Amino acid sequence: MQHTIAKETEIKGIGLHSGCETTLRLKQAPENFGIVFKRTDIPSQPEIKALYSQVADTRNCTCIADAKGNVVATIEHLMAALSVMEIDNLLIEINNQEMPIMDGSAYPFLKLLQQTGVKEQKAPRRVLKIKKQVTFKDDKGNQIDLYPADDFAIDFTIEFPSKIVGRQNFSGKVTADIFAKEIAPCRTFCEKYQVDYLKSIGLIKGGSLENAVVLDGEQILNEGGFRVANECVNHKVIDTIGDMYTSGYPIIGRVVASKTGHYHNNMVLRALFADASNYEIR
Numbered sequence: 001m002q003h004t005i006a007k008e009t010e011i012k013g014i015g016l017h018s019g020c021e022t023t024l025r026l027k028q029a030p031e032n033f034g035i036v037f038k039r040t041d042i043p044s045q046p047e048i049k050a051l052y053s054q055v056a057d058t059r060n061c062t063c064i065a066d067a068k069g070n071v072v073a074t075i076e077h078l079m080a081a082l083s084v085m086e087i088d089n090l091l092i093e094i095n096n097q098e099m100p101i102m103d104g105s106a107y108p109f110l111k112l113l114q115q116t117g118v119k120e121q122k123a124p125r126r127v128l129k130i131k132k133q134v135t136f137k138d139d140k141g142n143q144i145d146l147y148p149a150d151d152f153a154i155d156f157t158i159e160f161p162s163k164i165v166g167r168q169n170f171s172g173k174v175t176a177d178i179f180a181k182e183i184a185p186c187r188t189f190c191e192k193y194q195v196d197y198l199k200s201i202g203l204i205k206g207g208s209l210e211n212a213v214v215l216d217g218e219q220i221l222n223e224g225g226f227r228v229a230n231e232c233v234n235h236k237v238i239d240t241i242g243d244m245y246t247s248g249y250p251i252i253g254r255v256v257a258s259k260t261g262h263y264h265n266n267m268v269l270r271a272l273f274a275d276a277s278n279y280e281i282r
């Protein structure tokens with residue numbers, strides 16, 4: 001059956017790029033409503049569906065927009081937590097254009113949803129079953145594939161020149177238990193030179209060692225180092241789970257990706273839905 005949350009709840013934090021404090025109000029929503037963001041700081045209070053077709057920018061995060069250009073940025077970490085908690089219907093009121101970054105992981109959102117609880121609804125859940133291999137490859141050869149499978153599984157590989165990251169791989173089924181223990185706590189990561197550049201062009205005003213792992217050559221600048229051994233690739237798994245949930249359904253299929261990001265995730269979903277013989281919704 002479909003699910004919404006058991007009761008209304010709220011969470012606050014600062015936006016990574018704007019540095020502004022943002023409040024999220026999560027409200028129950030009826031069957032077949034989907035995941036919808038509502039910008040309460042704009043007089044018309046526009047609602048934007050968290051769907052791949054609404055994704056307008058994938059450069060530093062997944063950003064959705066309506067036809068008038070009203071946006072909500074950085075939805076992917078909350079989307080990952082919603083996906084794993086099997087929440088189908090939710091209204092998310094947000095009073096800013098950017099989601100709170102929290103600690104850079106999906107854990108604060110997962111914890112909030114676990115504490116709030118999930119309510120079963122009266123309509124059956126529908127799933128998106130991958131029926132054929134679907135590929136998106138960029139001009140650098142980085143590739144993401146969707147394959148038919150019996151469960152939702154991810155195989156993700158990253159490779160960084162820094163030895164502290166190097167080559168990391170996550171491969172397997174994404175169960176609620178594995179997500180909570182090994183994936184949700186994994187933070188966004190970046191290199192110090194990227195931080196310096198983004199700050200210089202007025203971005204990541206809210207960025208700090210409180211909400212990202214920052215690498216400087218062979219060093220981690222965060223006290224305490226990594227939270228889990230493969231924190232970097234596991235964070236990419238969070239992003240992939242969150243982005244795949246913009247399909248509007250839980251996916252039954254295997255995602256195989258190497259050195260890809262939000263752009264590739266969105267493009268492979270667009271390729272999937274471009275041909276009805278690629279999938280089945282049931």
Ligand SMILES: [Zn+2]
Pocket residue numbers: 076077188235238239
């Ligand atoms: Zn992320």
